[in-house]
Amino acid sequence: MTVSTKPVVWMPSGIHPDAFKLANELFDVITPEDPRAANWWVYADGSVVRTGGISVEEAEKAHRLKIVSRNGVGYETIPVKTCFERGIIVTRLPGINTHSVAELCVALTLAVLRRVVELDRRMRRGEVLPSIDWLSTSVDGKMLGLVGMGDIARSYAWRMSRAFNTPILVYSPTSSPLKWTDKDPSGRPPIPHTRVQSLEELLQRSDIVSLHCPATPQTCRMMGKRQFEMMKPTAVFINTARGALVDEDALTYALKNRVIYGAGLDVLCHEPATIERYSKLYELENIVLQPHAGAGSEEVQRESCIKAVRTVHSFLLEKDIGDSSEVKYL
Numbered sequence: 001m002t003v004s005t006k007p008v009v010w011m012p013s014g015i016h017p018d019a020f021k022l023a024n025e026l027f028d029v030i031t032p033e034d035p036r037a038a039n040w041w042v043y044a045d046g047s048v049v050r051t052g053g054i055s056v057e058e059a060e061k062a063h064r065l066k067i068v069s070r071n072g073v074g075y076e077t078i079p080v081k082t083c084f085e086r087g088i089i090v091t092r093l094p095g096i097n098t099h100s101v102a103e104l105c106v107a108l109t110l111a112v113l114r115r116v117v118e119l120d121r122r123m124r125r126g127e128v129l130p131s132i133d134w135l136s137t138s139v140d141g142k143m144l145g146l147v148g149m150g151d152i153a154r155s156y157a158w159r160m161s162r163a164f165n166t167p168i169l170v171y172s173p174t175s176s177p178l179k180w181t182d183k184d185p186s187g188r189p190p191i192p193h194t195r196v197q198s199l200e201e202l203l204q205r206s207d208i209v210s211l212h213c214p215a216t217p218q219t220c221r222m223m224g225k226r227q228f229e230m231m232k233p234t235a236v237f238i239n240t241a242r243g244a245l246v247d248e249d250a251l252t253y254a255l256k257n258r259v260i261y262g263a264g265l266d267v268l269c270h271e272p273a274t275i276e277r278y279s280k281l282y283e284l285e286n287i288v289l290q291p292h293a294g295a296g297s298e299e300v301q302r303e304s305c306i307k308a309v310r311t312v313h314s315f316l317l318e319k320d321i322g323d324s325s326e327v328k329y330l
């Protein structure tokens with residue numbers, strides 16, 4: 001029997017084929033199909049995770065594990081405290097998917113306001129166009145309200161203001177040090193915007209409300225029944241941030257009863273989402289859903305998966321995560 005001398009790496013979630021090929025050259029990879037997957041923590045020196053992450057119990061049992069490399073930005077699915085206590089380093093790729101997620105924000109906004117997906121479905125069901133029933137809402141000049149001031153919010157704001165002349169309102173629940181008055185890292189000019197002092201004001205004034213905050217105890221369920229009722233009945237709600245920010249029963253009620261016009265969601269509380277769990281949401285026409293695909297462009301996935309794999313390799317071999325500006329320790 002040949003014993004592999006390559007580091008053993010656990011990869012629980014889907015990974016771009018080019019990165020998977022590279023990983024197989026560099027490591028002895030354990031995927032969910034591998035017989036070792038049931039107790040991967042006995043074997044693994046490193047792990048590359050996208051969605052799914054790892055549990056506290058797994059981190060506690062993983063005696064060989066030295067690094068968890070998150071292929072993406074958010075890290076709430078990784079037990080960072082336990083990892084630190086056990087000397088396991090955690091890395092992520094901030095900024096890697098900024099423009100890809102911002103593009104999806106634009107796509108969801110257009111799809112919901114112009115009823116793109118709903119009308120497509122209705123045509124395929126045999127309804128005959130045109131009809132007054134199919135009137136939608138223009139995007140041009142609508143007030144865009146952003147909750148959070150990170151890079152994705154900024155990239156989305158830049159695209160919307162340039163393409164659709166949307167005035168921008170911003171509310172940041174954390175005291176964000178970021179100023180949108182400087183050029184952004186891609187050299188784009190500042191975006192004119194108005195900062196409001198409360199979520200209430202943003203909800204009342206915006207035609208498009210979009211969330212851009214991490215899930216923390218402070219932001220959890222920040223959008224509930226009361227908040228949806230503060231929005232205009234003509235307004236749409238976009239969430240590409242995290243499902244935990246939203247009370248999903250309240251959103252379902254608001255959509256069903258036309259408290260708001262529509263919603264576009266890339267994230268849900270329970271992912272991967274299933275029709276059984278979300279049957280009430282899935283049956284609504286005024287919602288467009290995506291399977292947490294904001295970072296899911298071919299280009300971004302190829303780049304980020306390869307970076308995440310290389311990070312593990314550098315660390316296991318050289319105790320260093322390399323000099324890429326995008327790879328960061330937590």
Ligand SMILES: O=C(O)C(=O)CO
Binds near residue numbers: 071293
């Ligand atoms: O990278 C992340 O954390 C994402 O959720 C991308 O959508």
